[in-house]
Amino acid sequence: MTPTARAEAIVGGNVRLASRLMRDLDDEMPGADETLAALYGHTGRAEIIGITGNPGAGKSTLTDRLITAWRAAGLRVGVVAIDPSSPFTGGAILGDRVRMQQHATDSGVFIRSLATRGLLGGLSRSTRDVVNVLEAMGFERILIETVGVGQDEVDVAHTAHTTVVLTVPGLGDGVQALKAGLLEIADLFVVNKADRPEADQVIRGLKLLLELEGGQRHGWTVPISPCVATDGTGLDTVVKLIDDHLAFLKTTGLFETRQRSRRRAELLDRVFVSLRREAEARVRAQGGAEALVDALLARTLDPATAARRLLDLDVRGDV
Amino acid sequence: MTPTARAEAIVGGNVRLASRLMRDLDDEMPGADETLAALYGHTGRAEIIGITGNPGAGKSTLTDRLITAWRAAGLRVGVVAIDPSSPFTGGAILGDRVRMQQHATDSGVFIRSLATRGLLGGLSRSTRDVVNVLEAMGFERILIETVGVGQDEVDVAHTAHTTVVLTVPGLGDGVQALKAGLLEIADLFVVNKADRPEADQVIRGLKLLLELEGGQRHGWTVPISPCVATDGTGLDTVVKLIDDHLAFLKTTGLFETRQRSRRRAELLDRVFVSLRREAEARVRAQGGAEALVDALLARTLDPATAARRLLDLDVRGDV
Numbered sequence: 001m002t003p004t005a006r007a008e009a010i011v012g013g014n015v016r017l018a019s020r021l022m023r024d025l026d027d028e029m030p031g032a033d034e035t036l037a038a039l040y041g042h043t044g045r046a047e048i049i050g051i052t053g054n055p056g057a058g059k060s061t062l063t064d065r066l067i068t069a070w071r072a073a074g075l076r077v078g079v080v081a082i083d084p085s086s087p088f089t090g091g092a093i094l095g096d097r098v099r100m101q102q103h104a105t106d107s108g109v110f111i112r113s114l115a116t117r118g119l120l121g122g123l124s125r126s127t128r129d130v131v132n133v134l135e136a137m138g139f140e141r142i143l144i145e146t147v148g149v150g151q152d153e154v155d156v157a158h159t160a161h162t163t164v165v166l167t168v169p170g171l172g173d174g175v176q177a178l179k180a181g182l183l184e185i186a187d188l189f190v191v192n193k194a195d196r197p198e199a200d201q202v203i204r205g206l207k208l209l210l211e212l213e214g215g216q217r218h219g220w221t222v223p224i225s226p227c228v229a230t231d232g233t234g235l236d237t238v239v240k241l242i243d244d245h246l247a248f249l250k251t252t253g254l255f256e257t258r259q260r261s262r263r264r265a266e267l268l269d270r271v272f273v274s275l276r277r278e279a280e281a282r283v284r285a286q287g288g289a290e291a292l293v294d295a296l297l298a299r300t301l302d303p304a305t306a307a308r309r310l311l312d313l314d315v316r317g318d319v
Numbered sequence: 320m321t322p323t324a325r326a327e328a329i330v331g332g333n334v335r336l337a338s339r340l341m342r343d344l345d346d347e348m349p350g351a352d353e354t355l356a357a358l359y360g361h362t363g364r365a366e367i368i369g370i371t372g373n374p375g376a377g378k379s380t381l382t383d384r385l386i387t388a389w390r391a392a393g394l395r396v397g398v399v400a401i402d403p404s405s406p407f408t409g410g411a412i413l414g415d416r417v418r419m420q421q422h423a424t425d426s427g428v429f430i431r432s433l434a435t436r437g438l439l440g441g442l443s444r445s446t447r448d449v450v451n452v453l454e455a456m457g458f459e460r461i462l463i464e465t466v467g468v469g470q471d472e473v474d475v476a477h478t479a480h481t482t483v484v485l486t487v488p489g490l491g492d493g494v495q496a497l498k499a500g501l502l503e504i505a506d507l508f509v510v511n512k513a514d515r516p517e518a519d520q521v522i523r524g525l526k527l528l529l530e531l532e533g534g535q536r537h538g539w540t541v542p543i544s545p546c547v548a549t550d551g552t553g554l555d556t557v558v559k560l561i562d563d564h565l566a567f568l569k570t571t572g573l574f575e576t577r578q579r580s581r582r583r584a585e586l587l588d589r590v591f592v593s594l595r596r597e598a599e600a601r602v603r604a605q606g607g608a609e610a611l612v613d614a615l616l617a618r619t620l621d622p623a624t625a626a627r628r629l630l631d632l633d634v635r636g637d638v
Contacts, residue, residue, distance in 0.1 A: 033623050040621035054373065128622075170375075170489060263615040263622075268602060270626030275594040279587075289586060296582040302359035303447075303582075304352050307589030 007038035025129045042136035050144045050160030057168040058192040061229040069239045078134035078142040079111040169198035194226030326357035344448045361455035369463045369479030376487040377511040380548040388558045397453035397461040398430040481564045488517035513545030
């Protein structure tokens, strides 16, 4: 099957081929990039929502609720769920995904779990790839669920049009959000488990932090929305605020601005991955550059000089 | 002042110059890399302990307690505390550091806070730089405190000889540690706030997970140590287990193995940073590659092709 034929089948609704393409892209199989390139003309159409927050904040439960709400509104929903990879298993732990089994038989929902990858900084790249495939498949809302601590996750949030930061009482007050750099990426704060007594304190803390920052982002006032994801309390408001933010982006032209940053980041990612691959190939060609590591251990070379030697290798031909 | 003279002054105990070098390395000031290179012969001498865990687990309190214990044992202690950067302030939030003021007047303690950096994946690089400077300054124990979620933090843990994973009841059971990939990097689990009723459940969960994995790492049985960091309960055992692990590494030769991986990672880091800089310089030289981003938005080019064009630019001379 040619890349173009595969791409056409995926756009035409072949879910099995789409799943295989996502796996092939992850594994860097031959032909996968070409198929993605052939799909690319069908991308750029979805509304992308990022949900980020600490482990235990209830991201999967909220994701589940949003899928249900959007399906009820007639929207087709794609989900990219990102779990930090276990170096031991090399894959994501799927525990939380089980809850989403109720959507498994709904052809209007597609859920893809991604593990974070080690060396190639592949989290953002894999996510962007999967989002492109989901867009080409015709999903109208795409939800990216990330752990939300660490630069990778912040990068992923930049792929979304609307970023929801989920927090929960009991992890310290809003200062944790500030520490994790989440204050600046949130278009909407959702305080889950809002029936707990400490919830008010979290809301007050977040309000204060947002006010310190000016409380506004390009004219959008970042709302703080309490909910209890497990029983659905406050979910209608969360759904409405997400719609409001998407509408705000579209009327102000910010939607196009975000689309543009997303594409720029995608390009930079690709360039970096290519260069990184080249570096790794050079290190591998030198048997892991063990002679340079030996010199570092003996402290006869410093890391900056060693790196320069490695990069100059193909010119100079020796260590 | 020449790089060599600066390096000599730092090795000789000039704390002010050492602090300035750390700042200069972070800001990529001219001469900083040369000074680090001149210091490099004095590195590789410290025992490095990583402490990692979720926000709110009590890492700073444990760090504080360990500093006190090691100082009482006559060891000089350096600390690298890493907070995810706020893109808004461009720096780390120093709230937790305030607790450590009691060590501020002790010349046997040096505490450096690092923000995570954006584009250059600089967390691991900055950390390694600071550790090298601290080693050259003669600190015998170096403690790296990280948030412990995300690949960056896992990378940083690989810099340490002994990695302590701190967890706390109330964040779900041990499965969160598994999800975050912490199970594989822990040489010692510390369960903080062990006076809470749910602590037993956490300990049982972790035990089960460790048993599933075999419970051993190169012949070391990973202990699970309960404590209450705020009042010091169980701290003596934590201190002893860290010493035990360091002794184990040295008698088995694993200390050298870890030193070697650390230096290899340091070398790769440097190579990647050079390459990433090159990628960014190429994008910048093309005015942000706006013509290529336009083509991506118009979907007349796909990202892989656009990246190839950008990488070929200096050869082909046009987009």
